[in-house]
Amino acid sequence: MTDRFALHYLPEAFSVAGQKLMGRQAAGVGLLRAVAQAEGLAELGCFAADRRYFEAFEAALRADGYRGLARWIAPSAPEGLAHFGCLYHPGPGIERLAWRRLQAGERQYSLCGVAHTTASHEMMSMVAQLLVAPVRAWDAIVCTSRVVRDSVRVLIEEQAAYLQARLGATRFELPQLPLIPLGVHCAEQEADEALRAEARARLGVGLDDVAVLFLGRLSLHAKSHPQQMFAALERADKGGRRVHLILCGWFASEAIGAAFREAAALLCPSIRLVELDGRVAEHKRDAWAAADIFTSLSDNLQETFGLTPAEAMAAGLPCVVSDWDGYRDTVRDGVDGYRIPTIMPGPGAGLDLAMRYDDGVDSFDMYCGHTSQAVAVDGAGLAQAYGKLIRDGELRRRMGESGRARARQEFDWSAILVRYRTLFDELAERRRADPMLAPALPVHAPDRPDPFRLFASYPTKLLTAASLVELKPDASLALVRAYRELAINRFAASSLPTLEEFGLIFGAIGPRPMQIEELIDTLGRWDRPTLLRGLAWLCKMDMLRITEG
Incomplete structure (x- = not known):
């Protein structure tokens, strides 16, 4: 495997310090820690706009144990990336970096981005621009789940059809679209029995009670609409057990928090609600330690992988999730928990919503909210899945252990980074061996002239x-x-x-x-x-x- 590569260091993409925490930022922090702790990495490059960013990058690596060399490459000198072979960008937007690479030479290094979402206009445009940007087959956009790759394919096909009709274009060169999930530091998710007992006591969860955990952004439009979760927990056959629902996350506004509480009071009056601020490390630790079951019924378009089910599996919790987006690639139905079937309208039901978003009538949040209102899970199946796990402690233990083993093997950051480094080697071989059949390109982007x-x-x-x-x-x-x-x-x-x-x-x-x-x-x-x-x-x-x- 390669012993060096470079990262495009954008501070916001590698920090969880802000109030608007997203899964892509948690993934960025996780990746940086995995890089710092990886075996056999001799040198890392930091492609950053300011030397102060490099200093922050190096400090973060050293704090996590990195002992290799680190070097700053300024954007004005992209030729310095040739030494590292590949530049990792924490998003799909490698098209501008491809234009900048022309200055250094197209075969000097590869570009590797990652698609965390394809729902926003910004991300859609980035993918569409790949068809006209000077990307090569020795570049890659990592897709974190199969549904991401499907969405990217649709965007590329739509753009190609337009360019063919408008310009007669028929020759396109695309980056690779490898499938590599996000990672989890599995060891950090484990809690001993003493911590579990303390956390349950702090949260008021009795010895024989069952705690169901939802962890993540508490957003009804951009994460998981809570109605069916509340209703199914109320309807589930709980066998006389007292059930607590731990909501560990953060509301974008007090109005959204009030809306959640109003719905819970009406839909699940027998379920005790526990609210924790998921941005506080101690609260998050208690939530994972105290829980018996993890649930997340994602029904939104902006999420593509969903990191929390993988974290829950690493914590040894059985999962009840929607059969939706990347959840389909993590939780095995009937093995690590239950995936509840989902349904939504087919093509032709939402062009007006796309136009409202494009016209600025709806924000991105409202676009996600309108579409999520037309996504449903199987309510009866959901209540049945909750009931089975609430009543059967042995089933919870068995599914939780199965998930823990799967997380260690498939989703631990140490395994994910190996897949990235293997990919970088494959791109290097393509860069060396692929024939160049098209004429040489100009050395700067036509829309960024002198x-x-x-x-x-x-x-x-x-x-x-x-x-x-x-x-x-x-x-x-x-x-x-x-x-x-x-x-x-x-x-x-x-x-x-x-x-x-x-x-x-x-x-x-x-x-x-x-x-x-x-x-x-x-x-x-x-x-x-x-x-x-x-x-x-x-x-x-x-x-x-x-x-x-």
């Missing part, structure tokens, strides 16, 4: 290689230093020569007017764009005279 080309007709004349330059009598490095420090100029220092480089310019310009091409030859190896901007800046500061050659 501004001095895009707006070349704005000025009276252009600064060219034939232009003549000469310093004015009062020009000096002291003035350069003073003018650079003015607040009106200081902001632009990063795009101009340094003070030392301005000194080289002053030293190279002779006593007579000099052609810019001659100046470039005199300076030798030089960053030409920065030099040209620097000369124009000196003219702006009234220290340089520029005339046509």
Whole structure:
């Protein structure tokens, strides 16, 4: 397996510190920890916009035990990624990175993204752009579940059909779409009997009571509508057992919290409701330790894998989940728990909802909410599944142990990272061996041109290689230093020569007017764009005279 690769470090994608915690962020943190603890990783690259991001990246790795080398690659120097072979991006949007790669060379490294959702306009557009971006067969978009891959396929087919009809396009090159699930640090999900007893006591769950846990965002529109969960728990044959429903998560607003409580009071009055803030580590730990059964009836379009069932399996809990999205790839029906059949309208029932979202009438949340209202689980089957597990402690134990073993084998981050590193090796072989049959591409994105080309007709004349330059009598490095420090100029220092480089310019310009091409030859190896901007800046500061050659 490869002993090095690079990560595109976007701080928000690798942090769970914010109030709006999403599964993709938890996955990012989990992946970073797995990388830090992996065997045989000699070096990691950090592709980041700012060196401070690299420092945060390295600190996080070191805190989790990483002992290898780490190196920063600035976006302005993508050629540095060639040393690492593959750049992992924490989302599907590798199209802009593919354009940037043209600067370094298409065969220098591979790109690997991951699709966490395909429901938002932003994500749909990212996938659609893959057909016109310079992605190659040695790139990949990891699909975390089969349904993600199906959704990506639909988006690609729709875009291809449009491009064929509009432009007659028939040749498309696509990245690989490998299937790799999200991971769980299984060891962290285990709780001993002492912790379980303490947690149940803290939460008021009796020795013979049964605690059913829902963990995740408490959102009726973007996670799991609670009505059928509440109603089925009430209807289930509980064999006289007292049942507690632990809701461990967070409400986006107090209004949503009030809506949950109102529905619970009406639909499951005999079930004791326990609310915990899932953003508090101690509360989350207690929830996992105290629970007997995990449930999540996802019915929304934005989720693609669903990390919590895998976490529940790692915790040794039997699962009652909807037969929906990525849950279908994790929980085995009748083995690790129960998957409850779902139903929704077929194609043709929602184009108006898509248009409302596109027109801005509905937000993304409302788009998800409207569609989830038309998704249902088998209510009778759900009540029956709850009843079986509530009444039968041995069944809970057996299914929980089956799930724990499956999680360790299939979903532990150590196993997932092996699959990623194997994928990176496969992409490297494609990059080495695949023939290049299409003509060479330009070295920059057509919709991101050089501004001095895009707006070349704005000025009276252009600064060219034939232009003549000469310093004015009062020009000096002291003035350069003073003018650079003015607040009106200081902001632009990063795009101009340094003070030392301005000194080289002053030293190279002779006593007579000099052609810019001659100046470039005199300076030798030089960053030409920065030099040209620097000369124009000196003219702006009234220290340089520029005339046509």
